[in-house]
Amino acid sequence: MMDSEQYNMGDIDIAWCPGCGDFGILKVLKEALAELDIAPQNLVIVSGIGQAAKIPHYLKCNFFNGLHGRALPAATAIKTANPALTVIAESGDGDMYGEGGNHFIHTIRRNPNIANFVHNNMVYGLTKGQASPTSQKGFVTPVQVAGVILEPFNPLAVAIALDASFVARAFIGDKEQTKELMKKAIVHKGYALLDIFQPCVSFNKINTNKWFKENTYYIDEKHDPANRNAAFKLACESVKLPLGVFYINKSKKPFEECITAYESYDQPLYKRQPDKIKLQELINSF
Amino acid sequence: MMDSEQYNMGDIDIAWCPGCGDFGILKVLKEALAELDIAPQNLVIVSGIGQAAKIPHYLKCNFFNGLHGRALPAATAIKTANPALTVIAESGDGDMYGEGGNHFIHTIRRNPNIANFVHNNMVYGLTKGQASPTSQKGFVTPVQVAGVILEPFNPLAVAIALDASFVARAFIGDKEQTKELMKKAIVHKGYALLDIFQPCVSFNKINTNKWFKENTYYIDEKHDPANRNAAFKLACESVKLPLGVFYINKSKKPFEECITAYESYDQPLYKRQPDKIKLQELINSF
Amino acid sequence: MNATDQNDFSIVLCGQAGQGIQTVETLLMKIFKASGLNIFATKEYMSRVRGGLNSTQIRVSSEPVRAFVNRTDLLVALDKGAIEHLSKRIGDKTVILIDEKSVPDKADKLVKIPLSELANQAGGKIYANSVAVGIITGLFDIDQQLIEKQLSSFFSKKDEDVVNKNTIALKSGYEFGKSLVESNKIEIPALKSSDLSGDIVINGAQAVSIGAIACGCNFISAYPMSPSTGVLVFLSKNSKEFGIVAEQAEDEIAAINMAIGAWYAGARAMVTTSGGGFALMTEGVSLAGMLETPIVVHLAQRPGPATGLPTRTEQADLELALYAGHGEFPRIIFAPGTLRQAFELTAAAFNLADKYQIPVIILTDQYLIDSNYNIPRLNIEDIKIERFITESKADYERYEPTKDGISPRAIPGFGKGLVAVDSDEHNTEGHITEDLDLRVKMVDKRLAKLKAIKNEVVAGELWPGDKYKNLVVCWGSTYPIVKEALTFLSRDDTAMLHLAQVYPLHEDIKQLLQKAEKVTIIESNATGQLAKLIKLSTGFEIENKILKYSGLSFSVEEVTDALGNWLKEKE
Amino acid sequence: MNATDQNDFSIVLCGQAGQGIQTVETLLMKIFKASGLNIFATKEYMSRVRGGLNSTQIRVSSEPVRAFVNRTDLLVALDKGAIEHLSKRIGDKTVILIDEKSVPDKADKLVKIPLSELANQAGGKIYANSVAVGIITGLFDIDQQLIEKQLSSFFSKKDEDVVNKNTIALKSGYEFGKSLVESNKIEIPALKSSDLSGDIVINGAQAVSIGAIACGCNFISAYPMSPSTGVLVFLSKNSKEFGIVAEQAEDEIAAINMAIGAWYAGARAMVTTSGGGFALMTEGVSLAGMLETPIVVHLAQRPGPATGLPTRTEQADLELALYAGHGEFPRIIFAPGTLRQAFELTAAAFNLADKYQIPVIILTDQYLIDSNYNIPRLNIEDIKIERFITESKADYERYEPTKDGISPRAIPGFGKGLVAVDSDEHNTEGHITEDLDLRVKMVDKRLAKLKAIKNEVVAGELWPGDKYKNLVVCWGSTYPIVKEALTFLSRDDTAMLHLAQVYPLHEDIKQLLQKAEKVTIIESNATGQLAKLIKLSTGFEIENKILKYSGLSFSVEEVTDALGNWLKEKE
């Protein structure tokens, strides 16, 4: 086990609001990585744009802080180009489920071996408090002046509907459990969704730390994560929101292991050179 | 009941392949519209790009044949701008679930009162036979040379996961039932998904008419469409694919009825003029 | 401390995000303006919700003021870091007010104020803003009753206790402010007040929004993105009152396709976005071009590429706006320079989009959007809503050939005909075609509209007049900055040519340029995008360029200096 | 019937989509080339899978041929509608072969052929294609053994029965074809054959694909879109053999973000798309600009706006390619004119993207993509893969300042350092910044690269040489068409200037233009986009423009006529 200190950036200015749940996620992430012995050099965090998406700036790692909503395609490609890297795609709920919604559903189908951490504060933080796809009905914002009227996006139910290989939810109010879930998601072979409830102290005065505490509970140990229908039922619960691992499909092979590009070659792409002899033969055949 | 003839375009050149399931859908659509007494002038068909998306060119109606993948936002806006219109968003599986995937999930959340007909031939027809999101594993194409490796997109399960207000599937091999399902989808108040199995005789030699016949069955009448978990279970079935109405959520109000723009005004937008007095007051208040 | 003898005074408030500078700014603007003083306020802020350092400049003046100046007469430092943050804008004469509790180590010439103490006395830290408002209004000796009126209307929706505590805080600040002047610690210029009750104070986002509503905008679909979100917020807020459909879309692609769909069905729709969002709308812009469906785009610029500096300003998306969309079709691009222009041109955008059935883009930027000043009340009677919808006959054809390329536009459900629009090349009925002769006709039809469009281009504005040897070209938000710089230089041989419509360019521009002996251009970008467009449209090459792309707007002084140097060259 | 005395012969096959013209085309190309005749083939087709009318032109010649001609020497009408469809390309001398069963009502000068009869005799309708191949090869009296060899290798993957039936069909057609010549119903020019065994026959899509693989492309992510899909198909097909990741993305936005991610991790990645798809990639292009991550884009143009004519050709996305992306950053744009250039410049794109860490766009069009001709075997030894990846040290900084703006590029997992890239404005380490002085430095750094880029611009090609009074400018796919037109006009005072790199333009171009007394430009678009770019870059205005935008390529005759008229003007 490494020391989580090695991820520390020293005395930096963190742009999050005091009291934000993002701090907890950052701390837990470092610990999870340390406990899994993942060296910063072998880690790539891919993020989009938003408050959550700033996270790679606050720990030592390789990172790709790309466009709003577009972390998953970049993360998939990075993992595919070099499967030896540990790749985490991490952003906010608006980023992953709003702007990035199409990549969310198709990355689940593609099933690359990456972990997808979504800071779900049920609001757009960075742009100052508009509704996010997960905002609850009635949530009033400067844009949703009469309250949100859209059905909240249910990432877990959708992931289960798409037969995702790993589907879980955490609440950063419980750091220990969040860390354990992060670790499970990272070591899971295949796409692993971890939706993390994260209070936004500046713009979400409804879904506060207290609210999350009161409105969540841990899934019973008896729940069999291989049971898709049971997982779906849990995911649809809305009175109290379950936390923990909802669903695991162990039968799936990750994308990188299925594609033909790795059938006859196993080096990462950066080490490859085209086979000149074969290529000349191919040319000559025309 | 009107005569379905009134939708006929006369002697036109239809760009579909002889034997294509799209012909059946066109025929049935005209009949369904006639039986529902919907005048061409009050109907808007919104489509994207693809073989299926050419459908509005082949019947008399108002239409908006927009961009590949973008039928749903346009359809939502059209319905919202003028709720008196009957609006159908109709396109292929690639269009609706691939390029248009993000709109698919968020339109379900938004729940405008439109019907969404998806010609699901499990392939990209117009661009000559690449895999579509619904192509089954192992399906070989010029691009998926070693066969599809991605999990097929399950539109019904996803729609149910998003608590869509109406979710159904038809197979055009059975015209009567397809017509009935179309009618139900159109009269349903709110977003109504009808995924229609449609054989593509040119590019899908696996999921043929015969295959669909052998691999589908009608949902038992005892199934309660209000039961979301049961609906989900049905949607996940993959040995034989169920047809019929999977899920109806009657408690939902359509988008146009929830927005504030129609609270104090009820004319369609094209008849509105800004309230000059109020506006001048607003200006003066700054 | 020395008094300033100018007739305007620049106050800068600087503190962390989340400290409520916004409140101070709004209150001060209201109070100053109510007391008959002209005001201008603009801000620069970081892309974060709390912490960091943001600042707002408020100019108070006897005369109308509309531009950002580098000069700071009074800095109210709500945070230690303010002094370093604003070091380039602090001069010898700057008076710095700072809380006695947070004086930085090395700092001279500071005036300590009991900000936190007075706030705590009033009830807690959060009242510091009202103390600050009190101090500043005390310095100016503003009528107390007037202040109280503004304060209570500002807090009208809060409960009594809040209003009382703020009043106490403000009063104690006010007394302290007065004492600073009385003890000669600060000298405040005697500003002449005048009757400004016919004026309103708005910012760029409001000007655009009001222009839209006034001209019948009744549909907005957008995805939040700084600095364009204000327009979505404004229309959402007024959605019920004015019957506007205001929808936050799942992404910018949905937003523009919704807006195009809405126009098709008879709405007057717009989208509001910034560079990255507009980039995603590129295909949609092309769709509008092909369908010949109107669309109004408000594009509030910020520095790129990619995410760039989300809350800063730049004028570097002109070329993107010009060429966005595959294929060839006409468009119109406005770049308002003043709040009044923002109002008028946004309104005009709706009429022109409707008339020519094309995309009309309003290019603003963060500086314009976030700048406030007082202007005479906008009168909505100045705006004429022109609609170009026809009731369809049974044999209606959406793309009926006409001389000027404009086919009468019907909408579904209004008339006996059918309205068919198609993103493929199509025949006159809107049906897909592969007839290549027809293709040529349709391209010509679409492009033909440019001819009529060119007949009603907004002319460039020459200021102070049309006698000049030296010409300073600018566009968009720099208008008031350049104007003030020229006023300052007061040379009767030099004029400004401001372009509020950047595409198509007015045909007189070439002549106006050629008339000058010397021409320079001022742009907030690194490559001189308008200069390129002018070269392309007129053949005239402007070699001297004054460019800035730090993310901060030009200041009057910067432009004054740059123009001063340029005027000296080869003289 | 009259014989042609030219040394090349233009055959056009026309029938419905789905009738298998593609097979006839491929087989004929193989057979003619094997028999020592030069060939050129291009097609025009409708955006549908079955029905409609598509046609393929095959030119057979003693000399290399590379361009589309309007002249049709022999039309093989596989469908009644063919004659009307091709009416503009049927001349007095055109011989039309048509199945005796489908002779249209009003048609003269037809030669009836027993197409369906012979096909049915061989086993059914589907053998009509082989009968057609037989007839045409019979006309040319091609060696039968050679034909059989090609036939069996073509059908090598089919079962014996299929091969046999096709052979029978072909043979019966062959006999019939021979009899047509023998009975003087058709006269075929005596074409000289030569040894072409060192040649290959490829099309544009293949040339681009081979260039990419040869230069180390090992990642392609794309969304299908005509006419760009061929490149995705080619790389997918060869994915296993060459270890290439080839992934069909859910949309174009995913495609470009994948490709950028792949480059970041050390791959050599490309996307292939057409106008509408590229429009969606606009934000991604800007991302590459900001991250300074290389990206190679193959953009195969088709007529717009919006969906336009999906299977047709145009050159109207140059401006989009030039300005796509918000903010300001450098890029390179190639527009190959020949198959060899398509190969070489695609390869070069990878090296240059890698070297300068910028987007490199290869602009082709449907005409180039779907055109085939024989060229000397491409030699992959001509391509040098240049990689610019450094192994990182522990203190590695991704955006280390350098003189030329190019920071050494490391990749994650290779070296001791960390590789951080950021779409926000960033410091040298790749961390987000709001330091506005740094912002200016970073903009300058990114734009500085343009200087070095300008030092290795592909020069325009002057043909036949550099002595001219009249200059004809063109770019991209029209190269061979213009060349053949000039050959035909054979004026020693007139030259072609072809630009295969359209951005940045080579600095000599201005001089080359000024040297001419008269200049015209040939473009497949409606507004003269290259002419505009030339004006912008050089100040030189090309007033005479020869433009076509019907969706069909220029033909040699059209260009010959247009140039002929132009040359006559003011002479």
Ligand SMILES: Cc1ncc(C[n+]2csc(CCOP(=O)(O)OP(=O)(O)O)c2C)c(N)n1
């Ligand atoms: C294409 C594009 N559209 C919009 C934005 C503006 N934007 C930045 S972050 C954000 C939403 C942030 O919300 P979320 O992803 O939930 O993250 P949070 O700030 O709540 O952590 C938006 C809309 C952008 N940067 N790019």
Ligand SMILES: Cc1ncc(C[n+]2csc(CCOP(=O)(O)OP(=O)(O)O)c2C)c(N)n1
């Ligand atoms: C932005 C964009 N990308 C790609 C295309 C090309 N394209 C046209 S139709 C189509 C797929 C059609 O498949 P589907 O929607 O399943 O319809 P089908 O033809 O099978 O009925 C594609 C990829 C396009 N027109 N626009």
Ligand code: SF4
């Ligand atoms: S705005 Fe909300 S999510 Fe963002 S840092 Fe502040 S508290 Fe956290």
Ligand code: SF4
């Ligand atoms: S390609 Fe397939 S889906 Fe398209 S018309 Fe032909 S059979 Fe139908």
Ligand SMILES: [Mg+2]
């Ligand atoms: Mg959020």
Ligand SMILES: [Mg+2]
């Ligand atoms: Mg399909």
